[in-house]
Amino acid sequence: MGAFTEVIDPGLVWLLVKILFLFGVAIYLVFSMTIYRQTKLMDQVLKISIKPSFKTIAIFYFFTMVLYFLLALILL
Amino acid sequence: MDAKKKLNTINPTADLHKKLEGYPKKGIFSSFIPKPKNIRFETQEELEKVLLLLRRHVITNAPWILTAIVLVIIPFFYSFFPFLDFLPARYFPFLIVGWYLLIVGFVFEKFLLWFYNIYIVTDERIIDVDFYHILYKVISDAKIDKIQDVSYEQKGIFQAFFNYGDILIQTAAEKTQFVFESIPNPDEVVTVINFLIAEEEQEVIEGRIR
Numbered sequence: 001m002g003a004f005t006e007v008i009d010p011g012l013v014w015l016l017v018k019i020l021f022l023f024g025v026a027i028y029l030v031f032s033m034t035i036y037r038q039t040k041l042m043d044q045v046l047k048i049s050i051k052p053s054f055k056t057i058a059i060f061y062f063f064t065m066v067l068y069f070l071l072a073l074i075l076l
Numbered sequence: 077m078d079a080k081k082k083l084n085t086i087n088p089t090a091d092l093h094k095k096l097e098g099y100p101k102k103g104i105f106s107s108f109i110p111k112p113k114n115i116r117f118e119t120q121e122e123l124e125k126v127l128l129l130l131r132r133h134v135i136t137n138a139p140w141i142l143t144a145i146v147l148v149i150i151p152f153f154y155s156f157f158p159f160l161d162f163l164p165a166r167y168f169p170f171l172i173v174g175w176y177l178l179i180v181g182f183v184f185e186k187f188l189l190w191f192y193n194i195y196i197v198t199d200e201r202i203i204d205v206d207f208y209h210i211l212y213k214v215i216s217d218a219k220i221d222k223i224q225d226v227s228y229e230q231k232g233i234f235q236a237f238f239n240y241g242d243i244l245i246q247t248a249a250e251k252t253q254f255v256f257e258s259i260p261n262p263d264e265v266v267t268v269i270n271f272l273i274a275e276e277e278q279e280v281i282e283g284r285i286r
Contacts, residue, residue, distance in 0.1 A: 017163075021170075028178065034210050035185060042192045045205065045215065047116040048104060054188060061184060068177060072170055 018076055025069045032062040092271040096127060099264075105191075107131040107240075108260045117196060117203065119217075128197040128268060132190060132258040133240035140186040147179045185210055195256045197268060199275070202245065204254050218249035221276045226269045228262035245269070 036058040043055050099110040109115075109129040120126070151172060154160075160171070189207050196203040203217040223245055230241035235258075243256040243265055259265055 025174065028181065031210075032181060035181070035188065038192075038210050038213075039188065042188075042207075042213075045118045046192065046194065047118075048114065050104060054191070057184070061180065065177060065181075068170075068173060072174075076167065076170065 021076070022069070022072060025065070025072055029062075029065045029069055032058070032065045036062050092127075092268065092275065095268070095271070107133050108264075120198070121200070124201075125199045126196055127199055127272075128195075128265065130195040130197070130256060130259050130265065132193060133238055133260045135234065135238045135240070136258045137186070137190055140183075144179055144183050144186075147182070148176075151175060195259065197265070197272070199272065202254060202269070204251075204256070216251045216254070218245070218247040218251065218254065220269075220272045221280070222247045222249040223269065223273055224248055226266050226273075228259075228266050230262065243269075 036055065039054040039058045043053060096110045099108075102109045104112070104115075107130065110127065112126055112129045115126055115129060117126075160168075163171075189209065192205065192213075193207040194205045196205075199220075201217050201219045202223070203215070206214045206216075208214070225246040226243065228241050228243045230236055230239075235241050238260075239262075240258050240260045241262040243254075243259055243262050245254040245256070246252065247254065256262075256265070
């Protein structure tokens with residue numbers, strides 16, 4: 001990393017690291033949204049009475065990911 | 077005529093229900109649920125009864141559970157391999173939280189794949205919900221009277237030890253073969269399906285077709 005930052009501007013390297021990190025989180029955000037969509041669809045196919053439903057857990061997980069993404073965006 | 081008489085003397089419906097009542101009651105997270113309560117599916121007809129709800133044996137979840145356990149303990153060994161030391165300190169809490177969120181997502185997805193990958197046996201048909209991964213699922217069904225052949229196979233130490241195996245169902249429906257994978261008590265399931273086939277045959281003889 002040290003040799004790398006000697007050639008390229010360190011500010012640019014950190015910007016790239018941040019962008020990659022946020023990009024990774026964004027992909028996972030889409031993944032969590034997909035889980036939510038699937039649980040919603042499966043709840044229609046198969047009506048099982050469970051409390052809390054997987055749809056609720058999935059939406060909770062999705063919003064946790066959103067919060068994580070926003071915090072990462074603001075604080076990093 | 078003799079065969080017809082013989083079929084009339086047995087009562088597969090009563091025998092089947094007695095058999096299903098005899099199984100211990102199981103919760104919704106079980107792999108073998110006879111006569112499940114509070115479960116309906118999208119295309120279920122009004123008089124159709126769910127007799128069996130099946131999933132892969134719980135032991136088949138062992139690989140991803142072990143993977144998750146390894147992933148959980150990896151950060152505890154970070155001090156031995158500090159390969160991310162070039163990052164500023166403020167990044168670490170985010171990385172740790174992100175890592176565990178990722179594991180939660182991984183576990184949740186794997187669990188859902190197991191939970192929703194189900195096989196339903198009703199008094200009218202069999203339904204196979206194949207949930208391969210989060211973006212790909214296939215739902216197929218076949219009427220009991222279209223079933224031509226039912227068999228099962230158990231291979232390997234694990235399947236013999238935990239008593240689970242694959243049930244192969246040949247049908248004359250659009251999908252010609254159904255495979256119920258890694259089902260607990262496969263012999264019992266085959267017996268139940270054979271009961272249902274006998275019941276359908278009797279319904280045809282007696283003219284009680286729904």
